[in-house]
Amino acid sequence: MQKIVVENLFKVFGPHPERALALLERGQGKEEILKKTGLGVGVNNASFEVAQGEIVVVMGLSGSGKSTLVRCVNRLLEPTAGRVLIDGTDIRALDAEGLRRLRLEKLGMVFQNFALFPHRSVVQNTEYGLEIKGMAPDERREKAMQALALVGLSGWEDAAPRQLSGGMQQRVGLARALALDPDILLMDEAFSALDPLIRRDMQDELLNLQDEMQKTILFISHDLDEALKLGRRIVLMKDGAIVQVGTPEEILTNPANDYVARFVEDVDITKVLTAEMVMKKSEAVAYLGTDGPRAALRKMKKAAIGSLFVLDEAHAVAGIVTAEGCVALRERGGTDLSEAMTQPIASVSPDTPATELIQIIHDLPHPLPVVDARGRLKGVVVRGSLLGAIAERGGSTQ
Template identity: 50%
Template sequence: MDKTRKVKVKVEDLTIVFGKQKKQALKLLDEGFSKKEILEKTACTIGINKANFEIHEGEFFVIMGLSGSGKSTLLRCLNRLNEPTSGKVFVNDEDITGKNNKELLEVRRTEMSMVFQKFGLLPHHTVLSNAAFGLEIRGEDKESREAKAQKALDIVGLNGFEQQLPAQLSGGMQQRVGLARALANDPEVLLMDEAFSALDPLIKAEMQDQLLELQDTLQKTIVFITHDLDEAIKLGDRIVIMKDGVIEQIGTAEDILTNPASDYVKAFVEKVDRKAIITAGSLMFEKPTVVRFKKDGPEGALRKMRASGIDILPVVDLHDHFFGFVHINEVIQSAKRKEPTVEAIIHANVPTVSKEVTVEEMLPLISEVRSPIAVVNEHNRLLGIVTQTSLIIEATKYNEEEIIELKEQANNQ
C-alpha cells in the first residue's frame, strides 16, 4: 500500500463488549483474561479486542474471518452502527466516537455508505427510486436525486432497467441496485458487509470483477467484509484476518501467505493456491553477481563465475540496464579466443518480468530458456533474478503432477 496516501480511517484500541457488566469485562481484558474466561465471570462477550489499524485513501481494505470472528462487528463500528465500548475511530482525522447523533447522521449521509449482504431494496419502488432512496432521505429534490441515481445505475451497468421492480431482477442485478444506491450518495468510504456472499458463484465472480473495474475508475476507499479467503485475495490491497475479536494479522495477500503471523493464520491460508499470489518480488535474489558490459570481458566474467560458483550470470551496463545472460562454457571459449567483450555470447532473447508477476505466470517461462528469469523495472534495470530452482522449490507446495513436470523441464535443459 502506498504509505504516502492520506489516512482516511484510523482505529485506535477499539474494543466492543456485549453485556451489562462492561466495565468489569474491560478490567478483566486489561488483566489478560481470555474471551471465554470473561464470558464465564461476567456474562459479557468480547466482540472486538483492542483493534488498531489505518486505512488509506483509495485503499481496498478487506476484513475477513470465520463466523463469530468479529469482522462485521468491527465494520459496523466504523460508522457507529455498533457503539464502541472503548477506543476511537477517526474519519478524516475527526474522532467520530465523540460525535452526537446529529453529527453522526451527517457522517453517514455524506462520508460513508453501506452495502449489505441482504440487498434491502424496497419491493414496491422502481430500480431508479431504490437507487435514489438515500438521497431522498437526505432531502434532495426529485430531479437532483434521480439524476445522481441514474448516473450510479449507469456506472453499475443497469442502464435500461430504471423502471423495473426488484422482483423482476436477478440476485446479481439486485445487488447492483444496492451498490448503485450507495454510490449515488458519492461517499468517501464504502462499507460492504459480505455484499456478495448470497450470490451464486458465477454471479459472485462477475460482481467481484465489476467492483474491481469500478474501483479502478472511482478510487473509493472500500472496506469489504468476507469469510472467503479467495475473495479477499482477489479484491484486497490489504487483508485483515480476525479470530475471536482479535486481529491476527494485517498485510497484503503475499505478506500473509509468505509470513503468516500465527499458527491460526498459517492454517487458515495453507490451502490457498500460492501460484496465483507469490510474486517475482518475493522470490528474486536481489543484487546478484553481474557481468558489466564492456567493463568486464570474458576473463573478468569467468573470474566472477568461479568466485561466486555460478555458471550463468546476468549482463548489465554501468547503469544496471539488463542485456541478457552469459553461460560459463561459452565464456571459457570466448576467453580462449581472447575476445575483448562478451557481446557475441550474450543470450539476449530471454524473458524478463516485473516484480508483480506471479509464480503462475513465470512457470511457463522456465521451459523456454536455460537461464534464470530476470526481474526488471519499467526502465529495464535489473532488480534481481528468479532461479529455476527457486521456482521448483516453490512448486513443491503444489500437486505432485506439477512437481514432476517442472523437474522434467529443468532436467531437459
C-alpha cells in the first residue's frame, strides 16, 4: 500500500511561474531559467512513492530541492503543478480545514531546528499538537508522557528546554510528533544540527523506534552515510530534479549517471551491505518440544551440516545443537533437545552492517543467525558468502 505518492511535482518561486514551466518543458535548466526570468525552480517534475511502513530518504547537496519537496508534501509550500496523494487523497484539493485535519491526524513533522517553546516544560512542548487538536488535558498529558517514554526522556517531563542537551531537545521534537500518533513522519534534516556521536545515537534510536511502530517516514538528509543507514530506498536529487531512486545497494552498484557515480564513489561498501542482503535460508532447523536427538541428527545428515539452530514455540532462536551433542544425548537415553543445546548464541538483526558481521563471524564455529525484533530466525550468514558478497561489490575483506 502506497502512503505517499508524488506525481510530476513542480515548485517554482516567483510571479507567473508558468513561464518557468514552459522553459522546463523545452529542456532548459534551473540556472538558465533564473537568469532569463528571475524565477527559482525548487522542484522539477518529481515523482516517487513511499510505501506503508517504509523509510525513504530524500537526499542531495544544498540547493538540490529536497527540503522544498518535503514542504510541498504537507503543503507548507504550495506546489506549482503536479499531485501529492496521502492515502489516495490529493492534498492540493483540500480546503484549509481539510488540510488542518490532515496535518493533525496523519502527518508529523520534525525539523532541523528543534523549535521548542522556551517558556513551556518538556511535557508541555510534547503535548502542544494535542492541545491544538482540542484534546482534554488529562488525556493529552498521558499521551505526551507515553511519547516521552518512547524516546527515552521519562523523568525529564518537568524540565525546561534550556536544561536539555541538543540531542535531548531533538528527542522532544520527535516525541511531539509521535504524541499525535501520525501515520507519516516527515523529518527535514532532523539530526543535522547534532554532534556526530549524538547524531549516530539518534539514527539508531529512530531505527529502534521504527522496529516497534512501523511508521511511514520521509527523511530529508544531505549526508550520504545517514541516507544509507536509514533508507530502505533513496531519492537522490540535483537542481530540483530526481536523478535516481533505488535501494542503497542499487545506487552504489548501478549509479544512473556520472553525477550519482561521483556522489557515491568514496562509500565503503561494507557500511552498506547488511545481514539481510547476504544471508541465506537455513538448510534445516530443530524445534523444542517436537524434535529429539534422533530427529535432529536425521535433519543434519540430510542437509549435510554439523549443527542445527533450535527454535522455540514462537519460532525464536533458543540455541544451537551439534551432531556430537545430539549423539551424546541419544546414547544416554535423553530425548529433551534442550539438554544438548548451547545458549545463548550470537545473533544479529537484518540491518546489521557487514563491518560488524565480519568481526562477529570471524571465529564463530557455525553460521550466524539473523533474527527479527522478536528473535525469530530470518536466515543465516555464512562467512564464505559474506566475504564473497563484499568482494563481488568491490569492497575490502580486510
